[in-house]
Amino acid sequence: MIQIGDKIVSKDLFDHHFICHLQKCEGNCCVFGDSGAPLEDEEVSILDQHIELLKPHMRAEGLREISEQGNWVVDGDGDKVTPLVNREECAYVIFEDGIAWCAIEKAFIAGSIEFQKPVSCHLYPIRVSHLKTGVALNYHRWSICEPARILGEKEQMPVFRFLKEALTSVYGSDFYSELELVYKEMGK
Secondary structure, eight states, X not given: OEEETTEEEOTHHHHSBOOOOHHHHTTGGGTOSSSSOBOOXXXXXXXXXXXXXXXXXXXXXXHHHHHHHOSSEEOTTSOEEOOEETTTEETTEEEETTEEEEHHHHHHHTXXXXXXXXHHHHTTTEEEEEEXXXXXXXXXXXXXXXXXXXXXXXXXXXXXXXTHHHHHHHHOHHHHHHHHHHXXXXXX
């Protein structure tokens, strides 16, 4: 583990490789799992405030679930998450040409909202754990992401570099620059 400011960063972000390969995985991280996408407190407020702007980008099944369950739910672990359709895919997932996409991100791209997507999705395969003094950033391995690991290894793309845009968006360019310095110091 490496400390950068108030963040504890797993060495796995430097040691492992990853490039999302949607043509192979078909966006299954939005479809499979034990619960919906983890949400920060401010994100549940954003969903509540902007749900009417998101609805035109959603599919009927997702609309039904948010109507019945709410814009977000609390899962069995007590975490705020997106609701699920049929206990599988995220209620905000849409499908285009057999690939899962995010309706929240589609609304962002269309200029309907200024929120791109939940941090947990934006930073995947990094999982954020909240600590008393900051956050821990850990690499999450999931079997459905095997094509991403293979492509990342082939292209020699460390996890943190694949997520440069997301990490910069969430934590700022100074933090990302520190990651690059650490990587260089590690002799990578």
